[in-house]
Amino acid sequence: MHKIKKNDLVKIITGKDKDKTGKVLHVDTKTGKVVVEGCNMVTKHSKPGPGNPNGGIVNKEAALDISNVMLVVDGKPTRVGFKVENGKKVRVAKTTGKVID
Numbered sequence: 678m679h680k681i682k683k684n685d686l687v688k689i690i691t692g693k694d695k696d697k698t699g700k701v702l703h704v705d706t707k708t709g710k711v712v713v714e715g716c717n718m719v720t721k722h723s724k725p726g727p728g729n730p731n732g733g734i735v736n737k738e739a740a741l742d743i744s745n746v747m748l749v750v751d752g753k754p755t756r757v758g759f760k761v762e763n764g765k766k767v768r769v770a771k772t773t774g775k776v777i778d
Contacts, residue, residue: 710740
């Protein structure tokens with residue numbers, strides 16, 4: 678079980694997009710990276726191919742390190758802890774003590 682999951686709302690705490698919030702689109706647990714919707718945009722030059730016949734310059738989200746984002750619960754960024762409830766391990770917001778999932 679991980680502290681940040683897909684579809685979580687997160688706030689970016691460092692880097693060029695500091696203080697932006699967005700939804701997590703993808704989490705790579707092996708490299709510890711996350712892709713956040715609308716944040717850390719990069720321009721990618723793509724060659725013409727079957728999916729994109731013209732090629733050209735495409736804007737897309739690049740991966741951020743998972744340590745640079747914080748989970749947002751009730752509009753406030755919070756650290757994440759774990760607790761066992763009814764034999765299940767659940768995520769808990771450190772600021773409020775509220776169970777997240």
